[in-house]
Amino acid sequence: MAKKSRRNTTKRQRSERRFLPQSASNPWLVRAPGAIGAMGIGAGVWGYFYGHFVPDEAHPVQGTAYNIPLFVLAGGAVLMAAAIWFGTSGEAAIRVGDPGISVEKGDIRRMPWWKVKSISFDGPSESLVVTGKDEADADFSFRVRGRAHPLAVAWIVKEAEARIPKKLNVDDADLARIGEAQEGGTKLVLEPLQVVGRRCAATKKLIAYEPEGVVCPACERVYHKASVPRKCACGSEFSKSQVSAAEADDDVDEPVRVAEADDEKSDASAEA
Numbered sequence: 001m002a003k004k005s006r007r008n009t010t011k012r013q014r015s016e017r018r019f020l021p022q023s024a025s026n027p028w029l030v031r032a033p034g035a036i037g038a039m040g041i042g043a044g045v046w047g048y049f050y051g052h053f054v055p056d057e058a059h060p061v062q063g064t065a066y067n068i069p070l071f072v073l074a075g076g077a078v079l080m081a082a083a084i085w086f087g088t089s090g091e092a093a094i095r096v097g098d099p100g101i102s103v104e105k106g107d108i109r110r111m112p113w114w115k116v117k118s119i120s121f122d123g124p125s126e127s128l129v130v131t132g133k134d135e136a137d138a139d140f141s142f143r144v145r146g147r148a149h150p151l152a153v154a155w156i157v158k159e160a161e162a163r164i165p166k167k168l169n170v171d172d173a174d175l176a177r178i179g180e181a182q183e184g185g186t187k188l189v190l191e192p193l194q195v196v197g198r199r200c201a202a203t204k205k206l207i208a209y210e211p212e213g214v215v216c217p218a219c220e221r222v223y224h225k226a227s228v229p230r231k232c233a234c235g236s237e238f239s240k241s242q243v244s245a246a247e248a249d250d251d252v253d254e255p256v257r258v259a260e261a262d263d264e265k266s267d268a269s270a271e272a
């Protein structure tokens with residue numbers, strides 16, 4: 001929670017981490033059939049070509065025996081298929097970073113931090129439950145299972161703690177189960193956020209030119225540069241140079257009153 005101010009730099013590189021699911025099954029369910037299947041395929045192919053093209057006078061291959069290599073080959077292929085089936089858990093890849101939390105299954109569906117309604121932990125299924133809206137403002141909720149995505153779960157919690165602590169509903173006991181976040185996944189560098197065409201989070205005014213937009217580094221809400229509040233609705237504070245003149249003047253006159261008013265406004269707009 002004390003990490004907010006560190007993020008308030010104007011020009012920053014956007015990035016995210018991409019986490020691939022781990023197989024939730026016993027790894028031997030993958031290794032054993034995988035190894036035997038591979039041997040079967042190898043032996044079958046070898047036997048098939050040997051039987052066909054290198055006839056041996058002493059061991060004539062005839063009838064059903066002639067097809068044995070094909071059975072071995074088919075059996076090996078079935079075992080390989082089983083290994084692949086056990087090995088791929090069917091879970092989506094998860095991306096966590098500046099653009100928010102994203103679910104990647106074929107295409108990428110993103111939930112920006114400022115559209116997150118709640119992040120909670122479901123103990124029995126050991127999964128993180130994320131609810132909110134996607135970039136197109138459609139309701140979006142998903143689970144990130146701890147068994148398939150232990151690193152992503154811990155990373156989401158770490159980022160949410162720094163960016164949107166008010167939306168993180170995970171108690172200390174669950175935090176202990178989730179464990180410390182470790183650098184994992186693959187770090188991807190992203191394009192700068194496109195602000196043209198977005199609407200100011202405070203006034204709904206359309207951002208028509210790139211320099212008009214001021215982006216909250218924590219939640220990526222976009223404000224028009226004429227109406228940047230002292231504090232973003234996520235709770236993160238803007239640097240003095242970014243805060244619009246009107247707000248900054250108020251701040252000097254009666255700092256305490258303005259701070260309270262800001263909090264109320266923040267909460268109100270966060271609910272909206």
Ligand SMILES: [Zn+2]
Nearest residue numbers: 216219232234
């Ligand atoms: Zn913010």
